[in-house]
Amino acid sequence: MSRKQNKWYFGKFGGRFIPETLLFPLNELEEAFFYYIKDKGFKEELNYFLKNFAGRPTPLYFAKNLSEILGIKIYLKREDLLHTGAHKINNTIAQCLLAKRMGKKRIIAETGAGQHGVATASAAALFNLECDIYMGEEDIKRQHVNVERMKLLGANVIPVKSGSKTLKEAVSEAIRDWIKNVKNTYYLLGSCVGPFPYPVIVREFQKVIGEEAKKQILEKEKKLPDYLIACVGGGSNAIGLFYPFLKEKKIKMIGVEAYGAGSLTKGKIGILQGALTYVLQNKNGQILDTHSIAPGLDYPGVGPEHSFLKEKGRVKYVTVNDKGAIYGFKFLTKVEGIIPALEPSHAIYYLKKLAKIIGKGKVVILCLSGRGDKDLDIVLRYEKSLS
Numbered sequence: 001m002s003r004k005q006n007k008w009y010f011g012k013f014g015g016r017f018i019p020e021t022l023l024f025p026l027n028e029l030e031e032a033f034f035y036y037i038k039d040k041g042f043k044e045e046l047n048y049f050l051k052n053f054a055g056r057p058t059p060l061y062f063a064k065n066l067s068e069i070l071g072i073k074i075y076l077k078r079e080d081l082l083h084t085g086a087h088k089i090n091n092t093i094a095q096c097l098l099a100k101r102m103g104k105k106r107i108i109a110e111t112g113a114g115q116h117g118v119a120t121a122s123a124a125a126l127f128n129l130e131c132d133i134y135m136g137e138e139d140i141k142r143q144h145v146n147v148e149r150m151k152l153l154g155a156n157v158i159p160v161k162s163g164s165k166t167l168k169e170a171v172s173e174a175i176r177d178w179i180k181n182v183k184n185t186y187y188l189l190g191s192c193v194g195p196f197p198y199p200v201i202v203r204e205f206q207k208v209i210g211e212e213a214k215k216q217i218l219e220k221e222k223k224l225p226d227y228l229i230a231c232v233g234g235g236s237n238a239i240g241l242f243y244p245f246l247k248e249k250k251i252k253m254i255g256v257e258a259y260g261a262g263s264l265t266k267g268k269i270g271i272l273q274g275a276l277t278y279v280l281q282n283k284n285g286q287i288l289d290t291h292s293i294a295p296g297l298d299y300p301g302v303g304p305e306h307s308f309l310k311e312k313g314r315v316k317y318v319t320v321n322d323k324g325a326i327y328g329f330k331f332l333t334k335v336e337g338i339i340p341a342l343e344p345s346h347a348i349y350y351l352k353k354l355a356k357i358i359g360k361g362k363v364v365i366l367c368l369s370g371r372g373d374k375d376l377d378i379v380l381r382y383e384k385s386l387s
Contacts, residue, residue, distance in 0.1 A: 114146025191234025
C-alpha cells in the first residue's frame with residue numbers, strides 16, 4: 001500500500017503494507033484507539049487496573065552494590081515487579097479494555113518468551129474474553145512454565161510448526177487468524193511492530209514506564225539521567241522508556257539487541273509483517289532465521305520508530321551475545337539479589353562496557369523489563385552444554 005498518510009510513518013519507516021482484507025479492521029482499530037485515548041472514562045478505568053491489578057507505579061530502584069562495582073549511579077526501573085512478571089501487562093490491560101469498548105469477544109495474540117502470552121491471558125481472564133495465543137514450537141519447549149501459566153489462565157495455546165518455530169512465525173499465524181475472523185476478534189499485538197496504528201498503540205500504552213521514571217529520577221537526583229538503556233527485540237519496553245525523554249537532547253539512549261537477532265545493527269531496510277523497518281534478510285530479500293538465548297529478542301525485525309531513531313542518530317543500538325546475557329543474568333542476581341529475565345540481561349552486561357566509557361558518577365536508568373523465573377531452565381541447559 002502506498003504512503004497515503006504521513007501519520008502512518010516515522011520518517012520513512014512504518015506504514016501499512018498489508019492485504020486489502022486487513023484494511024477494514026485496521027481502520028476500525030485506528031478510529032477506536034484515537035477516540036478512547038482521549039476519553040476520560042477509558043483513561044480512568046485503565047489507570048485503575050494499572051494501579052490495582054498490575055501494580056503501578058513500579059519503583060525506580062537505586063542499585064547500590066552494582067553502582068559501587070561499576071563506578072556509575074545505576075537505577076533500575078522495576079517492571080519485573082508487575083503482575084505476571086514483565087512490562088507486557090501495561091499493554092495487554094489497555095488493549096483488552098480497548099477491545100471491550102469495540103465490542104470484540106475474542107482476543108488473539110502471539111508470544112515468544114511467553115510473557116506477552118501470560119499477560120494477554122491474564123487480562124483476557126480479567127475482562128472475560130476468549131483468548132487464543134500463537135507460540136512457536138521451539139519457544140514452547142524453551143518456555144514451558146509460561147505455557148502452563150497461559151493454560152491455567154484459560155487461554156488456548158496454539159503451537160506454530162512452520163519456519164524457525166519462533167516469534168516471527170507466531171506473528172504470521174496470528175495475522176492469518178485475524179484475517180479470517182475480523183468481526184469478533186481483536187489482535188492484541190505485543191510489541192511496537194506491525195502496520196499502523198500498532199506501533200503507536202503499543203508505544204502509547206508503554207510510555208508509562210518513561211513517564212514514571214522521569215518523575216522518579218527528578219525526585220531522587222534532582223536532575224535527569226545521563227543515559228537510558230534497555231534491551232530491544234521488537235522494542236516495546238525500550239520505546240516505553242525512551243519516548244518521554246526524547247526531547248531531552250542531553251540524554252543519551254542505548255538499545256541493546258541480541259547478537260544473533262540484531263536487525264538494527266546488522267539488518268537492512270525492508271518490509272516485515274506490515275511495516276517498513278530494519279530487517280535481517282539476505283540479498284534476495286528473504287527473511288533470515290535468528291537466534292537468541294532470550295526468546296523475547298529472537299525476532300528478525302524491530303519497531304519502525306526504533307528504525308527512525310537509529311537513522312536520526314537519536315538512539316545508539318548495540319549487540320550482546322548469549323554468553324554476555326548469561327553473565328548479566330548471574331551478575332545482577334549475585335550482586336543485587338534480583339533475578340532478571342534474559343532479555344534485559346543483555347543490557348545489564350552492556351553496563352560494564354558503558355561504565356568504562358562514560359566515567360564515574362554518571363546517572364543511568366536501565367529498564368529491567370522482566371524477571372528471570374521463566375529463564376532458569378534455559379540458563380541451566382546452557383551451562384550444562386558447556387560442561
